[in-house]
Amino acid sequence: DAGVIQSPRHEVTEMGQEVTLRCKPISGHNSLFWYRQTMMRGLELLIYFNNNVPIDDSGMPEDRFSAKMPNASFSTLKIQPSEPRDSAVYFCASSPGGTRGREPQHFGDGTRLSIL
Amino acid sequence: DQQVKQNSPSLSVQEGRISILNCDYTNSMFDYFLWYKKYPAEGPTFLISISSIKDKNEDGRFTVFLNKSAKHLSLHIVPSQPGDSAVYFCAASQEGGGADGLTFGKGTHLIIQP
Numbered sequence: 001d002a003g004v005i006q007s008p009r010h011e012v013t014e015m016g017q018e019v020t021l022r023c024k025p026i027s028g029h030n031s032l033f034w035y036r037q038t039m040m041r042g043l044e045l046l047i048y049f050n051n052n053v054p055i056d057d058s059g060m061p062e063d064r065f066s067a068k069m070p071n072a073s074f075s076t077l078k079i080q081p082s083e084p085r086d087s088a089v090y091f092c093a094s095s096p097g098g099t100r101g102r103e104p105q106h107f108g109d110g111t112r113l114s115i116l
Numbered sequence: 117d118q119q120v121k122q123n124s125p126s127l128s129v130q131e132g133r134i135s136i137l138n139c140d141y142t143n144s145m146f147d148y149f150l151w152y153k154k155y156p157a158e159g160p161t162f163l164i165s166i167s168s169i170k171d172k173n174e175d176g177r178f179t180v181f182l183n184k185s186a187k188h189l190s191l192h193i194v195p196s197q198p199g200d201s202a203v204y205f206c207a208a209s210q211e212g213g214g215a216d217g218l219t220f221g222k223g224t225h226l227i228i229q230p
Contacts, residue, residue, distance in 0.1 A: 004159070026124075027194050033218075035217075035220075042205075042220055042221065042222035042223065043160075043220035043223075044220075045206065045217035045218065045219070048217045052143065056217070059217075068198075072217070091159055091160070093159070103150055103184055104150060104162035105218065106161075106162070107152075107159030107160045107161070108159050109157065109158050109159045110157075110158075
């Protein structure tokens with residue numbers, strides 16, 4: 001079975017550029033999560049979707065960050081304009097959904113983002 | 117303000133011995149706890165979970181203990197094997213909370229020595 005698929009695996013770009021990270025959740029999963037991992041703050045939840053609808057985006061750092069889920073099989077996280085402090089590993093995860101936080105989330109292998 | 121804390125950044129254990137990873141939490145509303153394991157360049161993978169109505173859950177070599185009064189949980193791995201070398205994350209969630217996402221600790225790097 002295919003797991004959560006993230007692309008690209010690595011992204012290096014210059015400050016000020018737009019960055020788009022992509023995620024394909026596991027088929028049949030209703031919940032999708034975007035996390036960011038940094039040395040200082042560990043793994044932080046950025047935004048959570050249920051049935052393609054954003055439920056909680058309180059973790060999104062600022063307006064430069066936006067996320068969409070146009071359909072059940074695709075989500076994007078966009079940073080515009082990007083800044084060096086956005087450098088981190090970004091993970092996407094999905095779960096079957098339904099019971100709040102009770103079903104283990106399945107993570108993709110992450111996108112390592114470096115902003116120069 | 118870290119709500120889930122793993123105070124040991126790393127832990128070294130001899131192969132065959134017991135590994136004990138600890139996790140403390142401050143939010144008394146948390147009622148479901150999970151442990152994830154992460155290898156380099158991969159995403160975290162689910163290992164074991166426990167509901168707050170239990171104080172112990174066992175799955176093969178892995179056992180999680182929950183002490184609600186102390187707001188403390190631990191993961192025991194016995195016997196430890198070389199493939200257990202990884203970063204272990206403790207995570208928590210709450211019923212009726214604002215987000216269905218998980219609150220993670222910063223992780224403990226477990227090193228199993230031959």
